[in-house]
Amino acid sequence: MNNEKTVTRIQAVAAVLLAGLCFVVGTSLIEPMVEVGDRAPRFSLTTDKGRKVSTTDFGGKVLVVNFWATWCPPCIEELPSLQAMADRLGPKGVVVLGVSVDRNDAAYRRFVQQAKIGFETWRDPEADISASYGTFKYPETYVIGSDGKVRQKHVGPRNWMEPSLIQSIESLL
Numbered sequence: 204m205n206n207e208k209t210v211t212r213i214q215a216v217a218a219v220l221l222a223g224l225c226f227v228v229g230t231s232l233i234e235p236m237v238e239v240g241d242r243a244p245r246f247s248l249t250t251d252k253g254r255k256v257s258t259t260d261f262g263g264k265v266l267v268v269n270f271w272a273t274w275c276p277p278c279i280e281e282l283p284s285l286q287a288m289a290d291r292l293g294p295k296g297v298v299v300l301g302v303s304v305d306r307n308d309a310a311y312r313r314f315v316q317q318a319k320i321g322f323e324t325w326r327d328p329e330a331d332i333s334a335s336y337g338t339f340k341y342p343e344t345y346v347i348g349s350d351g352k353v354r355q356k357h358v359g360p361r362n363w364m365e366p367s368l369i370q371s372i373e374s375l376l
Contacts, residue, residue, distance in 0.1 A: 236337035239356050243347045244335040250323040264296045265375045266347040270333040272304045273314040278342040281360040288363035289322040296376050304330045348375050
């Protein structure tokens, strides 16, 4: 009888430990997913033009972080309107940062030069920054307020010159 109780207790303890292990493993496999209202994941980098940009110190401006790649047709499709928006809102206090996940440095640099991208860009070949946002499909864009919180999240290409989109970004200034 004592032997049966001991076996039952051991099985119960083993079941609790197994359940705990499953919980820990399961939650560690979940990728982070940044949503509107969340604090933007921290990063600090020096853009291709030599400008230091970070989520904690960008001069109280609105930061628009666009994750993209040269091999992504929807990304290329939205670049002209993103550039136009950067030209229009930059003087008002909006910083646009294009974070490319291209692995090929030469192809990336050639594309940036040929496309005449004027906003700040940076290449993140290991996709560390986009992964910290939970971004694995491109393009995806986060509008970060001067308080460091994500104010807008845009999945897929956008016409960045659409009046309602311009107005929504201007409202954050």
